Amino acid sequence: MLIECKKLCKNYGAKKVLKNINLNIEKGKIVGLLGPNGSGKTTFIKLLNDLLVPTSGEVLINGKKPGIESKKIISYLPERTYLDNNLKVEEIIEFFEDFYEDFDSKIAFKLLKKLKIDPKDKLKTMSKGTKEKVQLILVMSRRAELYILDEPIGGVDPAARDYILDTIMENFNQGATILISTHLISDIERILDDVIFIQDGQIKEHDSADQLRKKHNKSIDMIFREEFKC
DSSP states (O other), rough: EEEEEEEEEEEEEEEEEEEEEEEOOTOOEEEEEEEOOTHHHHHHHHHHHHSOSSEEEEEEETTTTTSSSHHHHHEESSSSSOOOOOOOOHHHHHHHHHHTTOOOHHHHHHHHHHOOOOOOGGGSSSOOOHHHHHHHHHHHOOOSSEEEETTTTTTHHHHHHHHHHHHHHHSTTTTTEEEEOOOHHHHHHGGGSSEEEETTTEEEEEEHHHHHHHHTSHHHHHHHHHHTTO
């Protein structure tokens, strides 16, 4: 099992953000982590990436607690850009190549060319959407075992979304797992194997996308809209 959570809880002071999460995610799956704002998605992702520590319970990546070893196999796309605006894209690629043993610059340059992004351009000259594309390219150019993508198409125009999703599908390490957190469910549901619905810090439902469609006789997007309507 790639990800195991046992009675995982996270509190911020008196506020309980994750409550008794029990969850297993297998290798080789594309998994949607879906829930409304404030449901605990980002907190869960930060726990996987060793950016937060559980209040109680545990999370294991490949049988080990998050730390140096897990970071070697996780390629993480955070919701906010963290790259230095003053650097050229080719300089960032050079940095990633030095920092990550599993980074493949050939993939990065190939994807930049496909998306018509000049590697000699500085980030500060780019639109928000283009910056997000660069960040996604960097994440998908690693030969990781687990890709964690927090809103990977949030700032990308609708016309480019299908292309971005195809890029994800074509370039992730086969046999690896992708965990995608997003609100744009209708855009991504075609690529999902499994779906996790999370609400108020608890897992509401976890099943294969096909089983959920059969059970509810609706698309994943429609299930989400009905289950989580305000």
